[in-house]
Structures are given as C-alpha cells and as structure tokens.
Amino acid sequence: MPQTPNSNKGPLAGLRILDMATVIAGPFAATLCADLGAEVTKLELPASNDPLRTFAPMKDNHSLYWKVTNRGKEGITLDVRKPKGRDIFLRMLPSFDVLVENFRTGTLDQWGLDIKTLHQANPQLIVLRLTGFGQTGPYARRPGFARIFEAMSGFTHLTGMTDGPPQHMNYPLGDVVAGLFGAFSITAALVESSRSKNMIGREIDLSATEAMMRLLDPLAVEYEELNHIRGRTGSRATYTAPSNIYKTSDGVWISVVGSSEPIFQRFCVAMGMTDLATNPKFSNNQSRLKNLDEIDHIISDWCSSQTFENLANALNKNEVAFTKVYAIDDVLNDPHFKERKAIIRLPDEDLGSIAAPCIVPRFSGVDEHIPHSGTKAGAHNASFYSQLGLSDEEISQLKIDKVI
Numbered sequence: 001m002p003q004t005p006n007s008n009k010g011p012l013a014g015l016r017i018l019d020m021a022t023v024i025a026g027p028f029a030a031t032l033c034a035d036l037g038a039e040v041t042k043l044e045l046p047a048s049n050d051p052l053r054t055f056a057p058m059k060d061n062h063s064l065y066w067k068v069t070n071r072g073k074e075g076i077t078l079d080v081r082k083p084k085g086r087d088i089f090l091r092m093l094p095s096f097d098v099l100v101e102n103f104r105t106g107t108l109d110q111w112g113l114d115i116k117t118l119h120q121a122n123p124q125l126i127v128l129r130l131t132g133f134g135q136t137g138p139y140a141r142r143p144g145f146a147r148i149f150e151a152m153s154g155f156t157h158l159t160g161m162t163d164g165p166p167q168h169m170n171y172p173l174g175d176v177v178a179g180l181f182g183a184f185s186i187t188a189a190l191v192e193s194s195r196s197k198n199m200i201g202r203e204i205d206l207s208a209t210e211a212m213m214r215l216l217d218p219l220a221v222e223y224e225e226l227n228h229i230r231g232r233t234g235s236r237a238t239y240t241a242p243s244n245i246y247k248t249s250d251g252v253w254i255s256v257v258g259s260s261e262p263i264f265q266r267f268c269v270a271m272g273m274t275d276l277a278t279n280p281k282f283s284n285n286q287s288r289l290k291n292l293d294e295i296d297h298i299i300s301d302w303c304s305s306q307t308f309e310n311l312a313n314a315l316n317k318n319e320v321a322f323t324k325v326y327a328i329d330d331v332l333n334d335p336h337f338k339e340r341k342a343i344i345r346l347p348d349e350d351l352g353s354i355a356a357p358c359i360v361p362r363f364s365g366v367d368e369h370i371p372h373s374g375t376k377a378g379a380h381n382a383s384f385y386s387q388l389g390l391s392d393e394e395i396s397q398l399k400i401d402k403v404i
Contacts, residue, residue, distance in 0.1 A: 008367045010037020015190065017098040018043060019073065020080075022050045024146070024175035025208055026102035026130045027070055029182025033098075034072035034371060035359040041096075041384065042073040043080075046402050048377035059351065068356045071346055072371030076385075077378035077404045081111050085403045089113070092388060093121040098186055102130040105140040115203050125201040126189045130182050134207035144208060146172030153212035154219055160232040177215065178208035241288040242267070242295055245325060246303035248311055253325040254303065256315070259285060263320060270318040271302045348373040378404065 015038040019030035027042070034040040044050055055065040079085040090113075093099070099118065101108060108114065118125055129135060132144020147168050150156045155174075160167040182204075189202040218239075222228045230238070237243035240259035247253055258267040261284065268277040276282050276298070281291045288295050303311060308324065315322045324330065332343060332355070345353040347370070354373055381404055385395050398404040 008365060010035075010366050010369065011363055012187075013037035015039065015098070016096045017041070017100060017186075018092065018096040019100045020044075021100050021102040021130065023052050023102070024069060024172055025178040026100050026128070026182065027052070028176055028179030029128065029130065029186065030100045031069060031071060031073070032179065032183035033186060035369075036363075037366075037369075040073040041380075042070055042075045042375070044075070044077050044377045046077045046079055046378070046404055048077070053377075062350050064354065067348060067351075067354055067373035068346070070374030071356060073374065074380040074384065075375035075377060076381050079403050080113065082401075082403055084398070084401065086112055088385075088388070088390075088398075088403070090117070090121040093118065093125055095388075096122070096125065097190070098126045098128065100128045100130070100182070100186075104143065105129075105131055105133075105135050119200060123200055124193065126186065126193065126204065127201065128182055128186055128204045128206060130178055130206045130208065132208050134210065135205045146174035146208075149174030149178065149208045149212045152209050154216055155212050158230060158232060161234045162232055164232070166232065174208055174212050178206065178211045181211040181214070182206055236292070236296060238289065238292070240285055241292055242299050244296055244299070246300050248303055248306055248308045250307045252308035254308070254311065254322055255325055256299070256303075256320065256322040258320060261285070264288075266318040267299075267315075267320045270314040270320055271299070273298070273302075344370055346371060346373040349375075 012033055015033065017030050017033055017038050017040045019027055019040055020043040021027050021030070030038075030040045030042075050066070052066050052069060053063050055063055057064050078089060080089045108118075115127060118127060131140070132148060133139035133142055147156075150168060150173060151166075153174075156166045156168055158166075159169065185204045185206055189204060193199060193201065219230055222230065235245040235255075237259075240257075242264070243257045243259055245253055245255050256267070258264040264282075265277045268274050276295075280287060282288050282295055306314070312322075312324075326334070331337060337343060340358075342358050343355050344358045346356050348354050356373075359369065359371075382395060385398070385404070386392075390398075395404070
C-alpha cells in the first residue's frame with residue numbers, strides 16, 4: 001500500500017544546508033530548498049559584506065532584495081579565513097548535509113578548505129559549487145555576474161528589436177536560472193545518496209553560463225544543421241506563429257499566442273476573419289512563418305481597432321491564449337493570484353511584513369508555511385554556537401577576535 005508522507009513541513013524537511021554563498025544565484029538555490037522544508041543556515045563573514053545587502057531597492061537602509069532572497073534562513077557569521085574560524089567551520093560540517101558556495105574557483109582551497117578536507121570532516125557532505133564558468137577551463141577563475149552569463153550564453157543576442165542593439169532585461173535572470181539548477185542539483189544528489197548510504201558526497205560543478213545555455217535548446221543544432229543564427233525579432237516569435245505583443249486602441253499591451261491550429265482557428269473566429277484559417281498562406285504553422293509579416297500586420301491592425309475590453313471579451317469567448325502584459329501592480333491586484341495567495345507576506349523584524357512570491361510548487365499534505373524574511377548578519381550566532389557546544393565565554397571571545 002502506498003504510504004502517506006510522514007511530514008507536513010515539506011518534502012525537504014530534515015535536510016540541513018549551510019549556505020555560504022553571496023549575492024543571488026547560490027543563495028537562491030538554498031532558499032528554494034528552504035521553501036520546501038530544508039533547514040538552511042546562512043553564513044556570512046563578520047563584516048557582513050555580501051554585495052546583495054547594498055542592492056536597490058532600499059527602505060530605511062534595509063535592502064529589500066536581501067530580505068526576500070534569503071528568506072527562511074537562520075543567520076550566523078564566521079570568518080573561515082582565520083585559523084580559529086576554519087576549525088569551527090570544520091567542526092560544524094558533520095551536522096550539515098549540503099554546503100553551498102559560489103566563491104571563485106580555488107578560493108576555498110586557498111583557505112585550506114579543499115574538497116578533501118571538507119570530506120574528511122563529513123564524508124557524506126554534498127558540496128554545490130556555483131560559479132560563472134565552472135571549476136575547469138580557461139575561464140574558471142573569471143568573475144561573473146548575471147548579465148555576463150546571459151550575454152555569453154547567447155541569450156542576450158536574442159533580446160531586443162530586429163534593427164536595434166542586443167538588450168539586457170532589468171532583472172538578473174542568469175542568477176535565478178543558475179539558482180534553479182542549483183536547487184535541482186542538490187535534490188538530485190540527495191536522491192542518489194539516499195540509495196547509497198555510504199557513498200562519498202557529490203561535489204557539484206555548476207556553471208551559471210552553462211545553465212543559461214541549457215535553456216537555449218535548439219540554437220546549436222539549428223546553426224550546425226541549417227547554418228542559421230537566430231537573432232533579435234522584438235517580441236515576435238520566429239518558431240511558431242502568431243505569437244507577439246500587440247497594442248489595443250486604448251493603449252493596452254497584450255501578448256497573444258495562437259500557434260496551435262485549433263487556437264489559430266478560434267483566433268480567426270474572434271477577429272471575424274474565418275477565411276484566414278483556410279487561406280493557404282496561413283493554414284498551418286509553417287505557412288504562417290513564411291508569411292509572418294503579413295499575418296502579424298493583420299493581427300496588429302485588428303488589435304489596434306479594439307478596446308482592451310472588447311478584445312478580451314472576444315478572445316475569452318473563443319478560448320484564445322492571451323493576456324494583458326502585467327506590471328507588478330497588475331499581479332498584486334489579479335483575482336486569480338489573490339485567491340491562490342500567489343503573493344504572501346513574510347514576517348520582517350524591521351518592516352513588520354513584506355510582500356514576496358509564494359512557495360512554488362505546492363505539495364499535497366504540506367501545511368501552509370510562511371517563511372520569515374532574510375535576517376540581520378549573525379542574528380542566530382548565540383543559539384547556533386551554543387548548540388555547537390561553545391560556552392558563552394568562548395562566543396564572546398570569538399566576537400572580540402572578529403572570528404564571528
């Protein structure tokens with residue numbers, strides 16, 4: 001008989017992660033695990049110099065970005081570069097299942113914390129190393145940020161208007177994509193270790209640039225087989241049609257996708273142009289792609305002749321996939337997202353509570369859990385190091401010595 005899960009705290013309940021990564025990608029990987037029940041401890045240097053703490057937006061000198069990116073974690077400080085800090089770090093490791101780090105390749109080795117030393121302290125420790133370019137290769141020591149990953153992967157080359165320059169979006173997509181791969185990598189390693197109890201913990205080499213490349217599945221094969229380099233086309237898709245952003249007569253931007261044949265046929269009914277569906281130039285996706293300018297102009301002209309309300313009624317009636325292009329205020333006010341509580345409020349010691357996306361995905365039998373926001377540096381030093389066996393006097397001396 002199938003067994004009912006014995007935990008209502010999330011599928012990763014009982015997992016302990018030590019997150020010593022900085023900025024976004026590595027911490028985001030650990031945060032995704034925390035959302036699903038893992039106990040995550042955030043380790044910072046005593047100076048609390050994680051650049052994310054300085055990222056905009058700020059309110060009353062508090063980084064809102066930090067608070068949401070590091071939600072659900074306990075915070076400690078420790079200078080692992082100092083001998084005493086290194087000793088305490090190695091003493092801590094047996095109580096953790098996973099270590100997340102994103103220092104430049106070789107940095108931990110320089111501090112005497114190479115993988116052999118880490119596994120001597122905890123043979124089963126899974127170590128996620130998330131860097132810009134990986135642990136090997138001529139770029140291994142290069143610094144990296146989201147926009148570098150996006151540009152080198154080929155992603156940025158696709159973004160922008162046809163006759164304009166490549167563009168970056170106003171969000172570090174490369175970081176969060178790497179974080180998603182990081183969380184997936186951790187859970188994959190955990191599945192493997194659960195089947196082989198005595199195996200040495202995996203060292204995971206995750207390149208953020210390769211993570212972005214992995215999203216761009218067909219680009220390499222279409223270049224190799226067809227000598228085609230996909231380029232910028234604004235918001236228009238060139239692999240399926242119609243799929244673009246259009247503007248209504250009252251100035252509302254909408255995104256419409258009518259790429260499957262049944263949806264395109266219903267789209268034609270909505271526009272009052274049923275003959276388009278049987279026109280040889282538009283009757284299937286390949287034909288529409290060959291006549292992309294023409295079909296796009298037809299749809300654009302129709303959208304620009306309709307108010308958003310009239311357009312929405314016609315498309316909804318005919319079950320055509322479309323949406324207004326939402327800004328964040330639209331997201332917050334949407335009745336569907338409100339009913340599902342897609343935006344939650346994180347308890348915050350400085351601001352009372354702050355808005356943030358909900359935990360994704362939702363598991364049956366798991367109690368609703370609202371994580372707290374990211375904490376101040378070292379907020380849990382006293383309780384953490386006491387549990388590690390250090391006396392109050394030892395903890396005080398570590399503060400004096402700037403080890404914590």
